[in-house]
Amino acid sequence: MSRPRPPRTPRDELAEATPHGVLYLRRLRHAQLTLSVLAVVAFGGMLGALPLALYLLPGLADVRPLGVPLPVWLVAVPPFPIFVCFGIAYERRARGLERSFREIVGGDDDLGA
Amino acid sequence: MIAVVAITAVTLGALGLGAYGVRFARTTSDLFVASRTVTPWFNAAAISGEYLSAASFLGIAGLEMKLGASALWLPVGFTAGYLALLLFVAAPLRRLGSYTIPDFAEARLGGRPVRLATAVLVLAIGGLYLVPQLKGAGLTVREVTGAPYWVGIVVVGLVVALNVASGGMRGITYVQAYQYWVKTFAIVLPACILLIVLGGLPERAALFGRELPAAPEGGARIELAQPARVTFPRAATVTVDGVAVHGQAGETVTLPAGDLFVPEGTTMPVAEGVRAQEGREWSRPVASGGGTASPLFVYSLLVATFLGTMGLPHILARFYTNPDGVAARQTTVRVLGLLGIFYLFPAVYGLLGRVLVPELYLTGETDSVVLRLPEAAWPGLGGELLGALVAAGAVAAFMSTASGLLVSIAGTSAYDVWPGRSVRGRVNRFRVAAVAGMAAPAALAFVARGLDISVLVGWAFALAASTFCPLLLLGIWWTRLTLAGAAAGMVAGAAAATGAIVVGLASDPDGASFAEGPVDALLAQPAAVSVPLAFAVMVAVSLRTRRPREMQAAMLALHLPDGLGPSALR
Secondary structure, three states, X not given: OOOOOOOOOOHHXXXXXXXXXXXXXXXXXXXXXXXXXXXXXXXXXXXXHHHHHXXXXXXXXXXXXXXXXXXXXXXXXXXHHHHHHHHHHHHHHHHHHHHHHHHHHHOOOOOOO | OHHHHHHHHHHHHHHHHHHHHHOOOOOHHHHHHHHHOOOHHHHHHHHHHHHOOHHXXXXXXXXXXXXXXXXHHXXXXXXXXXXXXXXXXXXXXXXXXXXXXXXXXXXXXOOHHHHHHHHHHHHHHHHHHHHHHHHHHHHHHHHHHOOOHHHHHHHHHHHHHHHHHHHHHHHHHHHHHHHHHHHHHHHHHHHHHHHHHHOOOOOHHHHHOOOOOEOOOOOEEEEEOOOEEEEOOOOEEEEEOOEEEXXXXXXXXXXXOEEEEEOOOOEOOEEOOOOOOOHHHHOOOOOOXXXXXXXXXXXXXXXXXXXXXXXXXXXXXXXXXXXXXXHHHHHHHHHHHHHHHHHOOHXXXXXXXXXXXXXXXXXXXXXXXXXXXXXXXXOOHHHHHHHHHHHHHHHHHHHHHHHHHHHHHHHHHHHHHOOOOOHHHHHHHHHHHHHHHHHHHHHHHHHHHHOOOHHHHHHHHHHHHHHHHHHHHHHHHOOOOOHHHHHHHHHHHHHHHHHHHHHHHHHOOOOOOXXXXXXXXXXXXXXXXXXXXXXXXXXXXXXXOOOOOOHHHHHHHHHOOOOOOHHHHO
């Protein structure tokens, strides 16, 4: 026995893929990449603005909810729930893109999307 | 004594679960990828358990105490790395159906040399990471129980090697999921109880005001085993074995070995090289001026951790265990939540430690603040019980990360470097590689006892970020990436990361002026420069070489949604 399950899709199977299918796959790939890049830009903008905001507004240190300066709160707590929100939103959208791809490819001649 | 019981209990729990997992570990697929049947919640706990190493459990609070609130960017970056993984890597990598990173490299780029080269890199990164875990285990067990340094290394090494060799990925998944909950419990519960017992944060002037940390009520007694070089931030008098030693403000003095006493309210002298900071300065996450709070350092740290996490081979190996691409994404979202819960708490230990165990500034051992804090904050049985709990959590942290690294080392050795011909041969070689893969780093950790090897983790991280991160991102999303481009980019990234760290070490061997200027910041965090460089070289060389053929096959495997075979495109 040789290696288990070669990772490469067999070429003959691929050869049967029509130009249409390949085109749709490329479109899906681009849509996924656009979604990911958008998420990174939005996320990077939010998180990336935080150090800059704290740097430019040193006065925030005088605001002390529960006795702890606001900058410490801002770094220690809110990023984590924001990560989860981004993750959930992205996961839903990505799955949605795949679902519509499946519909297009799966629906026999009904390719007119 | 209670600590010994707690550590033993956690270790036996890991062994027991490992033994339970053995019953399911028979095939190659079991050993390497847990037969790809791990459900998202289970896998998320296992991934988080593996990821939260000693650097997270002990290091963040220690760095926070030493450097200030700027250390709080670390957990943010560590978690952000998983977002990058989720957005760009998780689902496609799983869909490709490979077993290891070298597998991915060969499938995408073709050629056995590529497999071997990436395999060597995986082994190097895994080894560099494993040594500090074992060293940390030795130091922690010695600190908590008084046992010799080698005991912790041998115990953790044996348990991990046994679990990995017998249960492989399948067995380790149970153990790591269990260890996540042990660690989270061990960091959350003491933090909450201590805050309740103390009635909130005590003595805020040293934390956020214009005060330096001072000896607590009753003074601080420290046993100096050997003479210590300390700097007095303010003029003060301390006694060693009853003999007074006076230091002027800013003066650095050598204290003789003996019983040191710092009277109550006296500003704590700090170990040479540690910067004494007033509370106001200490509590700034970002500030003007040099140091780790400078915006440049913060941004380069965030970039490095954001991109670096996806390059860690032991983290990627866990993604292969998901049933499909959608599950891989769901797992990652859960990881973001589980890490978030854990990372809310190390900050509490840093804050309390600054007030309650300021003598760690004098000894320079701020890394042990998590272990020391419970008993200092709450003398008596309560503190001792909580201390035992955090000690057990720390040992769980060493074990789970070491297990993940060892699975990745053994998997790569037995699958890519030295593949067996038969199922039996592969399984046996995996087991041999697991034992050998532990023996070498354990020996190194034993030899490297006196060296500060924290630089190894930084090197491994930078190496992973500057090689595997661009390889994965471009390999998955860019059809034009060629073998030559990938190879050139990885060589350039590895060379730049290694070079920066060597130069950083040579120019500043003690790490005393750690990240004082912008150049030091980049030498300590080279990923912010070496990763873009690796990307640039990969793209440039790929564009100058011939467009690769047959990209469709790999792209199909990477991006086709689950459940659709290539025939669905007909």
